[in-house]
Amino acid sequence: MLTSVKNEKVKNWRKLKKKKERDIESKFLIEGFHLIEEAHKSNWEITEIIYQTGVEVNPEWSAYSLHEVSDNVMAALTETKTPQGILAVVRKNQSRERQLQRALLVDRVQDPGNLGTMIRTADAAGFDTIILGKGTVDLFNDKVIRSTQGSMFHLHIYEADLHEEIDRLQREGTIVWSTGLDNATFYHELEVPNNLAILVGNEGSGVDPDLMKKATQNVKIPIYGLAESLNVSIAAAILMYEVAKK
Known part of the structure; x- marks a missing residue:
């Protein structure tokens, strides 16, 4: 379990709150069970799932890289007023090769x-x-x-x-x-x-x-x-x- 906001992995996740870092890494954060499930069902790539101690992760997501974090680390990562205690890192998907109607x-x-x-x-x-x-x-x-x-x-x-x-x-x-x-x-x-x-x-x-x-x-x-x-x-x-x- 990751317990310090000074941990390198935690610092890298926190950087994704800034557009500059999202552009450099070509990744972004999403919060909550619904958004993660929608990303899971899509052709977007989830690279990591971060969950707070005590939060039950959907068994279907077990193939992803999972990281348990303490309450203080989750608080440093979340943006919502009533966080669900779970986030995911998703790789950007902006291909232009497609016909439109x-x-x-x-x-x-x-x-x-x-x-x-x-x-x-x-x-x-x-x-x-x-x-x-x-x-x-x-x-x-x-x-x-x-x-x-x-x-x-x-x-x-x-x-x-x-x-x-x-x-x-x-x-x-x-x-x-x-x-x-x-x-x-x-x-x-x-x-x-x-x-x-x-x-x-x-x-x-x-x-x-x-x-x-x-x-x-x-x-x-x-x-x-x-x-x-x-x-x-x-x-x-x-x-x-x-x-x-x-």
Whole structure:
């Protein structure tokens, strides 16, 4: 059992709380039984499981490298208010080699809860791909991971230059809808194509104008009350579920 936060292995786990270290190691931490089970059932690689003394580990996880730790070590590793006493180290999986039918493109969304909610909604709406543009909050941020409720392990998600990705998608025959008001059509007035990518943007400034110009079509959502706009995760949800009906 590991009992000291100064232990080298414990220090390396704690480093994974920082994006810089996650990028260097190409690994990240997840907390709780549900997230670990979702990762276990997916094609993401769990490299280690860390459990607090007294916590019962699922027998199906016995093939992984298991590490028992004391209460103080678990407290130093956990990020949640009511920790379950179990974490896992997972290797990043961001391969781009895959054809898509329904994709969400995310431009500079900053709030971890917004990104996590969009990933969870995309999973529920039957989308297969999410592409995260530069300036978007880190996918492996603890708050993002928890907000996805495991959906991040069900989808093909990777980071890329959205200018290049839009060009590539359009060459491959994918229609790109950008949210925005300039020269936009109400989404319910459009035919939904077989291959579609929906582009959503920053909470304050929306989609980058240069990206919007690249889109095949700009779309907007009707607002019937006095609100000026919708939260980006709500707007994305409306559009993704509209697509899901087709």
